[in-house]
Amino acid sequence: MNTKYIWLLTILLGFSACNTPEDILKDFNIDPQTGAELPELVMGSADFSNYVALGGSFTAGFTDNALFIASQENSFPNILSKEFAKVGGGDFTQPLMSDNFGGLALSGNRLPGFDPRLVFGGAGPVPLESVIGQVTVTTDLTSNPTGPFKNLGVPGAKSFHLLGNGYGNIANFPAAANPYAIRLTGTTPDASVLELAMAQSPTFFTLSEIGGNDVLGFALSGGDGSNVITPSAGSVGVGFDATFTYLVSALTSTGAKGVVTNVPYITDLPHFTTVPYNPIPLDAATAGFLNSASAYGAYNAGIVQAFAYLVSVSAISQDDADAEIVKRTINFEASSNNAVVIMDESLTDLTGINPALASMRQATADDLFVLTASSFIGTEAIPGNPQTVNGVAVPLADKWVLIPSEQQTIKEATDAYNNTIAAVANSNENVALVDLKGILAELASTGITFNNYTLNASLVTGGAVGLDGVHLTARGYAYMANKFLEAIDAEFGSNFVASGNVAKAGDYPTNYSPLLQ
Structure with missing residues (x-):
């Protein structure tokens, strides 16, 4: 031997x-x-001694609708830093939260919209406090860590926010500052995220999911107009193309190498694919009432009359009128799978002919519903009045659903962003590209094998996406870190993957216990 x-x-x-x-x-x-005997680890041409990470929620380690200590420790940049340490990487500091509950406070008062994390409640995601009772959120914006920090991930930040001076100044909150950015700026409250990075003279960087929040805000709001998509064209700090190009140019200006990612189709995430379009159970009597002249029967008749008028005045062709009548006709059955009724602003506006003819229709499999709609559909708009059930008697507003035209708007913006990202990466020898779009597409279609585990994009059971349906689990972030290492090996001549210096799936959980404090 x-x-x-x-x-x-x-x-x-x-x-x-x-x-x-x-x-x-x-x-x-x-x-x-x-x-098999593995080769010794080599670092290649990159210098990992001073690694800085910029990005949004994924970079920060956000999961289960919150940021907390354990999630930050399992962020993909922190996972990467452990591998970089083997070839001279330095300390990787993070603006750790004060507890594992998640949530934020200001002067002892909880910030609305920044609640403790979600946990698995046996059937699906539930608020932590519904399981363990009320907790005290201890991460307060009046007492922030001072930095400097290597992890500059800011949940919710759009591309241009990374260049915004004052985005981390508490004096500008809530109108023009992000609470997570406030925790980064320390003694320089008006410094931009990019300036915080450049002040540390990084030798290596990751610039991840830039552009994701630029379309995600639109999607999470159902495309209702309250959160617009960042245009591709425009100047630095306004349009995505110029802003992304500037960020990469600045980060590589002193010779640093780095990795960027493209933007996935966010509509593949379980936040938009979990809620069915047809979740309404009805018996024969209730379906009959809804179809009667005293309910939607009158509406259906009014639609036919309105389009007959439009055809008569040559405002629309008969074929187009017939097609829209079919689309807008509302009909319920004695079934457990009736489609919900939604508002659809892309339909012909008939209110000038008849004010009662709102632009509504029943949903189809082509419509996508935000995850939060699951707890709204079926509730009563007027408590105690069963004739005001949301999604049945009362149409769902725009904020609950992404109709096909809104999905197409998201896709077109994403494609435009990705064209720019690819062009910038391909033209700069100091930049590697990770195909985050391809990773999510594979998770959503066939699933991915990660060591002895299979990950997919199903909510709760898939193992890759956390309980909010948008952000990754710790195991998902570990897989993402490994894809970064693959890209680094290919572009800069290291051999993290071949030498076995990668994250192992079994070392990272898919969910966090409610008892984690």
Whole structure:
């Protein structure tokens, strides 16, 4: 037997009480799965000694609708920093929250919209406090860590926000400052996120999911106009193209190398694919009432009359009128799977002919509903009045649903962003590109094998996406970190993957216990 392996066997026997065999094999560059000898780790042409991460929620480690200590420790940049440390990477500081509850406070008062995290309640996501009772949120914006921080991920930040001076100044909150950015700026409250990064003279950077929040806000609001998509064209700090180009140019201006990602189709996320379009159960009597002349029967008749008038005045063709009448006709059945009624602003406005003819229709499989609609559909607009059920007697407003035209708007913006990202990455030898769009598409279609686990984009059970339906689990972030390492190996000549210096799926959870504090 080779002398090396005799000594290895001796060490395995002698230290098995305090070290796992996998750890010992790895120390000797042996793949625990195959027994093959692995090459020594080499760093390639990149300098990882001063790594800084910029981005949005994914970079920060946001999951389960909150940011908390454990999620930050399992952020993909922190996972990367552990591998970088093996080839000279320095300390990776993060603006750690004060607890594992999540949520934010200001002068002891909770900030609305920044609540403690979600947990699994047995059937689906539920608020932490519904399981363990009321908690005290201890992360207060009046007492922030001072930095400087290597993780500059800001949940909710759009591309241009990274250049915004004052975006982290508490004096500008809530009108023009982000609470997570406030926790980053320390003694320089008006410094932009990019300025915070450049002040640290990074030798390596990641610029991740830039552009994601630029379309996500529109999607989360159902495309109702309250949160617009950042245009591609425009100047630095206004349009995505110029802003992204400027960010990469600045970060590489002193010779630093880095990795950027493209933007996934966010409508593949379970936040938009979990709620069915047809969740309404009705018996024959209720369906009959809804179809009667005293309910939607009158509406259906009015639609036919209105389009007959429009055809008569040549405002619309008969074929187009017939098609829209079919689309707008509302009909319920004795079934457990009736489609909800929604408002659709893309329909012909008939209120000038008849004020009672709102632009509504029943949903189809082509419509996508935000995850929060699951707790709204079926409730009563007027408590105690069963004739005001939301999604049945009362149409769902625009904010609850993404109709096909809104989905197309998101896709077109995403494609435009990704064209710019690819062009910038391909033209700069100091930049590698991670295909985040392809990763999410694979998760949503076939699933991904990660060590001995299969990840997919299903809510709760998929293992990749957290309980808010948008952000990744710790295991999902570990997989993402490995895709960064693959890109770094390919672009800069390192061998993290080939040498086995990557994150292992089993080391990272898919959910956090309600008891984690």
